[in-house]
Amino acid sequence: MSSARLIEVTHRNGSIHLPGVGLWLDPQKGAEAAFISHAHSDHVARHRWTLCSLLTQRLMAVRYGKGKGEVMALEFGQPLEWQGHELRLLPAGHILGSAMLHVTRLSDGATLLYTGDYKLRQGLAAPRAEILQADTLIMETTFGLPKFVFPPLEEVVAALLQFVAETLAAGGTPVLLGYSLGKAQEILAALREARVPVMLHGSAMKLMPVCAPELRDLPEYRELDLTAAQGHALILPPTGGHMLQLRSLPGARTAMLTGWALLPGAKYRYRVDEMFPLSDHADYPELLETVAQVQPKCVYTVHGYTREFAADLRRRGHESWELGQDNQLELRIEA
Ligand SMILES: [Zn+2]
Known part of the structure; x- marks a missing residue:
C-alpha cells in the first residue's frame, strides 16, 4: 500500500499533530511548535514556536499583544526548511492573513496540505485562496452537507x-x-x-x-x-x-x-x-472542488460535518476519515 509513504497525521487532546514534522496545527493548548492558520480566537494559543503569515502575526499582536514565544512569520509562497521538510504558506481566502500550510518531506517528496478555515471563491476582504496538489489533505468541512450552496x-x-x-x-x-x-x-x-x-x-x-x-x-x-x-x-x-x-x-x-x-x-x-448568507467558509461545491484540485490519496476532515463529508468522499471513491469530533462548532457564529 502506498499509504505507508504518506505524512503521518494524528489527533491528540483535541488537536491535530504531525509527529514526523514536529508540528501542531491550530492547537487549542500551548505547544512546542505550532502552525496558526489565522487570527480568530478559537485558533490562537501561546506556543514556544509559532509559524504564521505576516498579516496574522500583526493581527494577533493587535488583538492579544505580543506573546512570549518565538514567531516565524512568512510571506505567502516563501519556503521554509524545517526538520527535513519544506513548509510553505498559501492564501486561504477566509479572512485577511489566513493561510493554508503545504508540507513537502524532502527525503521522498511526500506532500500534505492543511486548509485551516478557507473558501475558494473570491470574497470582498481577503485575497483569493491558492491550492497546491498534495498526497494528504486535511480540510475544514464546516458546511459539508449538499444543502449548503451559497448564492453568488x-x-x-x-x-x-x-x-x-x-x-x-x-x-x-x-x-x-x-x-x-x-x-x-x-x-x-x-x-x-x-x-x-x-x-x-x-x-x-x-x-x-x-x-x-x-x-x-x-x-x-x-x-x-x-x-x-x-x-x-x-x-x-x-x-x-x-x-x-x-x-x-x-x-x-x-x-x-x-x-x-x-x-x-x-x-x-x-x-x-x-x-x-455572507460566509467566509467554503460551501459544499467548493469542498468537492478542493478535493478535485488537490487530488489527494487520503483526506481528513475537521470542523462541522466531518463524519458526513468523509462518508460522502468515501462513496465517491476517496480514502477519507474524520479527525476527532467537535460538532459543537456546528453553529459557531464566525461561520
Ligand atoms: Zn476562522
Missing part, C-alpha cells in the same frame, strides 16, 4: 444594500452583525456602493490600522457612538453588551451575516430581522 456574492450584496437603503429611508438604523475580524471588514467593503456613513464597533475599529491598507475603496467609517448613530449603518459583533443597548435605538433593524442564513428558521434562532 453579487446577489447577497445586492440584498444587503437593499436592506440598508430601505431601513434608512424609513428613518431607522440598519445594524449589521458580524464578528470583528473578517466579517466586519467584509461587510464594510460590501457597503462601498451604498454611499452611507458607517460606524464600526471598537473591537473592529482597533483592527483597521492593519486591515485598511490591505483593502481598497472602503466607505467612510468611524467608531460606534450610539448617541449619534442616526443616518449610519452600524457594524457590530453579534454578542456583547451593546446588543441590549440596541433596543433603545429607535428604528433599529438587525441583520446577521453568516453562512447559517441558509438554515430554515435561522433568523428566529438568532433573533434578528434578516439573515444574509
Whole structure:
C-alpha cells in the first residue's frame, strides 16, 4: 500500500499533530511548535514556536499583544526548511492573513496540505485562496452537507444594500452583525456602493490600522457612538453588551451575516430581522472542488460535518476519515 509513504497525521487532546514534522496545527493548548492558520480566537494559543503569515502575526499582536514565544512569520509562497521538510504558506481566502500550510518531506517528496478555515471563491476582504496538489489533505468541512450552496456574492450584496437603503429611508438604523475580524471588514467593503456613513464597533475599529491598507475603496467609517448613530449603518459583533443597548435605538433593524442564513428558521434562532448568507467558509461545491484540485490519496476532515463529508468522499471513491469530533462548532457564529 502506498499509504505507508504518506505524512503521518494524528489527533491528540483535541488537536491535530504531525509527529514526523514536529508540528501542531491550530492547537487549542500551548505547544512546542505550532502552525496558526489565522487570527480568530478559537485558533490562537501561546506556543514556544509559532509559524504564521505576516498579516496574522500583526493581527494577533493587535488583538492579544505580543506573546512570549518565538514567531516565524512568512510571506505567502516563501519556503521554509524545517526538520527535513519544506513548509510553505498559501492564501486561504477566509479572512485577511489566513493561510493554508503545504508540507513537502524532502527525503521522498511526500506532500500534505492543511486548509485551516478557507473558501475558494473570491470574497470582498481577503485575497483569493491558492491550492497546491498534495498526497494528504486535511480540510475544514464546516458546511459539508449538499444543502449548503451559497448564492453568488453579487446577489447577497445586492440584498444587503437593499436592506440598508430601505431601513434608512424609513428613518431607522440598519445594524449589521458580524464578528470583528473578517466579517466586519467584509461587510464594510460590501457597503462601498451604498454611499452611507458607517460606524464600526471598537473591537473592529482597533483592527483597521492593519486591515485598511490591505483593502481598497472602503466607505467612510468611524467608531460606534450610539448617541449619534442616526443616518449610519452600524457594524457590530453579534454578542456583547451593546446588543441590549440596541433596543433603545429607535428604528433599529438587525441583520446577521453568516453562512447559517441558509438554515430554515435561522433568523428566529438568532433573533434578528434578516439573515444574509455572507460566509467566509467554503460551501459544499467548493469542498468537492478542493478535493478535485488537490487530488489527494487520503483526506481528513475537521470542523462541522466531518463524519458526513468523509462518508460522502468515501462513496465517491476517496480514502477519507474524520479527525476527532467537535460538532459543537456546528453553529459557531464566525461561520
Ligand atoms: Zn476562522
